[in-house]
Amino acid sequence: MVIAGLVAAGVWTFIQRELDFREELETRPLPEGLHPVVGEKAEELADLAAEQGIRIEITDGFRSHEEQDQIYAQGRTTDGPVVTHARGGQSYHNYGLAIDYAIRTTEGRLIWDTGYDGNGNGKSDWFEVADIAKKLGFEWGGDWSGFKDYPHLQMTFGLSTSELNAGWRPEDTDRYEALSGENE
Template sequence: MKIAKTFRLLVVLLILFTVGLLIYQYSTVPKEDVPLPDGLHPTVALKRDELVSLAADKGIQVVITADFRSYEEQNRLYEQGRSTAGNIVTNAKGGESYHNYGLAIDFALMTIDGQVVWDMEYDGNGNGTPDWDEVVSIAKDLGFSWGGDWRNFKDYPHFQMNFGLSISELQRGKRPPE
């Protein structure tokens, strides 16, 4: 009986050691020596342009309000509403946003009278469906994922293409093919 308890304890300790070792190895995986992007990924840029064009075909003017963002720009946005004036607009610091890797865009709508709006009920083309919903549908058809589908922090003007890569993988130097 005492041998069985000792054996179980050793098995548990071995499992904990193995899990700890795996966590340590994963957290210390060296970054690949890959430069950070300095602009929008070519596929994302192409799909952004298609989005604007396809929306225009439906009588909707899409305005791209942000795309690639440097770590410094991201950190300035992160500080907004925290240590600088304004409302909080992001929970991501530099390196924690798909914008920092050229894989995300933000948008707004332009009204008939030329105002840029983030009005999700605006129906400028008068077809009975909010233009916002139409733009989201087009973007999803083009392969974007939408920040409005996120569970926690809803980011309604945000689209991204992550190419199956997590932020952690991007931070370690993995990049999508061009």
């Protein structure tokens, strides 16, 4: 009888904690900037690329839902080419978990040329940067099937944009600890 009571109390405590957590999720505000881990890894990416003779610039990071909707409209209801298939709330940029990059040439121009080999090692600088980024924990838009987003790098921490929109954050996942270096 005592064991059954302890089990019931444990189950009740677990359920109550879960309900409290779910309620907290509903009231969490949306992020308003680049996530600190993503920012640190972006800086590390720039440093590691520079060691290979490649200069990059982060051209985009956090975007509000409204900014995302404006970019989504490009090539659809406004002039310009289509550059995204994600509406506001459907991009990791909207949660501070994505960046875009470009290559800076030896002349100082920003380019989005995936064939450019500015360091002269016979390899595309763009793909060299993508490889470095993947080793740092980023997912690269150039690996996607279908629409390729070569400038795009993201850290999902195992979360979908639907989960992020529902209030989940990287700190709620085990993947966060692995990428942030916490608990080492």
